[in-house]
Amino acid sequence: MGAGVIRVLLADDQRVVRDGLAMVLGLLDGIEVAGSAADGEQAVAMARRLRPDVVLMDLRMPRVNGIEATRQLAGEVHVIALTTYDDDQSVVEALRAGARGYLTKDAGADEIKAAIEAVMAGGAAIDPAVQRHVVDAIASGPPEPPTELPDGLTQREVEVLGLMADGMSNSEIAEHLVISMATVKSHVNHLLAKIGARDRAQAVAYAFRARLANRGARPGAWRAPS
Amino acid sequence: MGAGVIRVLLADDQRVVRDGLAMVLGLLDGIEVAGSAADGEQAVAMARRLRPDVVLMDLRMPRVNGIEATRQLAGEVHVIALTTYDDDQSVVEALRAGARGYLTKDAGADEIKAAIEAVMAGGAAIDPAVQRHVVDAIASGPPEPPTELPDGLTQREVEVLGLMADGMSNSEIAEHLVISMATVKSHVNHLLAKIGARDRAQAVAYAFRARLANRGARPGAWRAPS
DNA sequence: CGGCGCATCGAACCCAGGGTGGAGACCCGA
DNA sequence: TCGGGTCTCCACCCTGGGTTCGATGCGCCG
Numbered sequence: 325m326g327a328g329v330i331r332v333l334l335a336d337d338q339r340v341v342r343d344g345l346a347m348v349l350g351l352l353d354g355i356e357v358a359g360s361a362a363d364g365e366q367a368v369a370m371a372r373r374l375r376p377d378v379v380l381m382d383l384r385m386p387r388v389n390g391i392e393a394t395r396q397l398a399g400e401v402h403v404i405a406l407t408t409y410d411d412d413q414s415v416v417e418a419l420r421a422g423a424r425g426y427l428t429k430d431a432g433a434d435e436i437k438a439a440i441e442a443v444m445a446g447g448a449a450i451d452p453a454v455q456r457h458v459v460d461a462i463a464s465g466p467p468e469p470p471t472e473l474p475d476g477l478t479q480r481e482v483e484v485l486g487l488m489a490d491g492m493s494n495s496e497i498a499e500h501l502v503i504s505m506a507t508v509k510s511h512v513n514h515l516l517a518k519i520g521a522r523d524r525a526q527a528v529a530y531a532f533r534a535r536l537a538n539r540g541a542r543p544g545a546w547r548a549p550s
Numbered sequence: 551m552g553a554g555v556i557r558v559l560l561a562d563d564q565r566v567v568r569d570g571l572a573m574v575l576g577l578l579d580g581i582e583v584a585g586s587a588a589d590g591e592q593a594v595a596m597a598r599r600l601r602p603d604v605v606l607m608d609l610r611m612p613r614v615n616g617i618e619a620t621r622q623l624a625g626e627v628h629v630i631a632l633t634t635y636d637d638d639q640s641v642v643e644a645l646r647a648g649a650r651g652y653l654t655k656d657a658g659a660d661e662i663k664a665a666i667e668a669v670m671a672g673g674a675a676i677d678p679a680v681q682r683h684v685v686d687a688i689a690s691g692p693p694e695p696p697t698e699l700p701d702g703l704t705q706r707e708v709e710v711l712g713l714m715a716d717g718m719s720n721s722e723i724a725e726h727l728v729i730s731m732a733t734v735k736s737h738v739n740h741l742l743a744k745i746g747a748r749d750r751a752q753a754v755a756y757a758f759r760a761r762l763a764n765r766g767a768r769p770g771a772w773r774a775p776s
Numbered sequence: 777c778g779g780c781g782c783a784t785c786g787a788a789c790c791c792a793g794g795g796t797g798g799a800g801a802c803c804c805g806a
Numbered sequence: 807t808c809g810g811g812t813c814t815c816c817a818c819c820c821t822g823g824g825t826t827c828g829a830t831g832c833g834c835c836g
Binding site for chain 1: 781782783784785786787792793
């Protein structure tokens with residue numbers, strides 16, 4: 325990192341905020357203000373030209389708002405939202421857009437610095453004042469009902485279903501579970517009947533919808549290297 | 551509230567942690583340890599009997615784990631998860647279960663106190679060390695509209711794949727698309743080769759992992775009523 | 777003790793699904 | 807104009823998967 329200095333770009337439509345922030349941040353060790361933009365369009369352009377480490381982005385700005393600017397810069401630089409608004413809408417939207425931090429404007433210099441450093445270290449920083457909104461979004465957002473216990477499925481049947489969802493054939497499942505293929509077929513037929521599926525393809529779909537299959541791996545997880 | 555004292559219930563399977571926490575919290579002004587439980591079941595029972603203001607809940611506990619206990623107590627008392635684990639799974643799950651705070655076990659007394667007070671004030675408190683996971687959950691969770699263009703799949707092939715994921719047979723797909731079954735087979739074979747799947751079951755799994763299938767409907771969506 | 781559910785196997789059957797090879801029609805870019 | 811890709815279709819073969827009718831051993835419960 326050059327001289328270990330973190331270069332920051334400021335984006336805010338209010339002059340006083342920009343200048344004030346520049347003053348405050350300029351006094352901090354290890355932080356350097358690379359520039360300041362007055363609207364989202366400018367912010368994106370300057371970020372790409374100046375290549376700062378972090379962008380402190382106001383969400384309410386003319387022309388292109390901070391959310392959109394954040395979206396465009398996500399992946400290029402670290403973005404920390406900085407706003408007077410603490411309504412859940414903007415917090416969640418900002419994070420969705422790719423912001424890794426969220427500060428309200430009554431944050432102190434130390435808090436801003438901590439946030440910048442946290443983000444630079446690969447972490448995130450959310451103002452305590454709005455953490456509640458984030459928590460709510462998580463708690464209520466995705467409906468979630470966890471791994472609801474399947475119909476009348478047996479332990480073994482669930483296991484077999486999981487392996488089917490992993491793309492294994494009957495014989496592979498047999499080998500994996502160290503049982504005979506006849507047994508596997510038996511389990512398969514039983515679970516097909518229970519979940520009301522006609523074939524293993526429908527069973528796999530059921531497994532994913534019932535969240536019994538690990539959606540983790542990349543799509544083409546199976547298939548040997550070469 | 552009485553004398554302005556916040557009553558806290560501790561839930562952790564490790565004795566040293568319970569006792570140590572009780573010591574530390576006992577020294578803090580305005581906080582009183584109402585009791586301590588050694589497993590989730592006990593935690594739920596004690597919480598309902600003692601009616602504490604806050605429960606500090608370890609997630610990894612015998613009998614009933616902290617997640618489940620949190621779910622049961624959500625709405626009754628404020629729950630703060632307290633764990634050594636900082637993997638995204640447990641953070642997100644804990645918050646989904648209704649926890650309003652999340653602390654790792656290397657939190658200091660002051661941090662714990664701040665978290666308790668934040669939660670009591672209607673806020674939330676998430677350990678900075680795991681905020682990243684929460685942000686990721688928000689950023690990647692619900693949205694994901696970019697139905698990323700699959701491998702080298704054709705428009706038609708994607709369409710067929712989607713119908714397969716809906717549990718349709720080749721002949722049903724043919725009927726649905728008003729084409730012959732031979733054509734469907736052709737499409738199927740092509741897409742199987744492209745995505746590296748051996749059979750339609752693997753293709754269905756691929757469809758779900760690649761988010762090409764609508765996970766919307768309940769698991770047993772197909773199947774006529776009676 | 778008898779009955780029930782679960783897991784384990786076997787054998788035989790049938791067919792949808794997958795593999796192969798080819799072909800004609802269309803559109804589009806070189 | 808000539809490929810190249812896509813969508814459409816046909817005929818043939820063959821295997822895996824799903825179906826049916828069994829059977830055995832085990833653990834649990836009334």
